[in-house]
Amino acid sequence: MNERTDAVGGEEPPRANAGAVLSYLLGGLAFWGLIGWGVDSALGFDSLFLPIGLLLGLVGGIYLIITQYVRS
Numbered sequence: 338m339n340e341r342t343d344a345v346g347g348e349e350p351p352r353a354n355a356g357a358v359l360s361y362l363l364g365g366l367a368f369w370g371l372i373g374w375g376v377d378s379a380l381g382f383d384s385l386f387l388p389i390g391l392l393l394g395l396v397g398g399i400y401l402i403i404t405q406y407v408r409s
Contacts, residue, residue, distance in 0.1 A: 369394030
């Protein structure tokens with residue numbers, strides 16, 4: 338059994354699960370990339386909102402990872 342505990346609260350700090358981290362990144366990219374692609378299709382642009390959506394998804398995924406695993 339792992340006896341490592343946090344010095345302040347007595348609880349074990351959360352560990353980064355590789356599957357969860359990957360799903361945050363890929364999920365953010367897929368969700369916001371599809372939204373950007375849909376806006377491009379609806380408004381008739383070639384490729385304006387798709388890269389913006391992908392960038393937003395990447396930043397959002399990194400933000401979720403930081404709030405879940407680094408700040409806790």
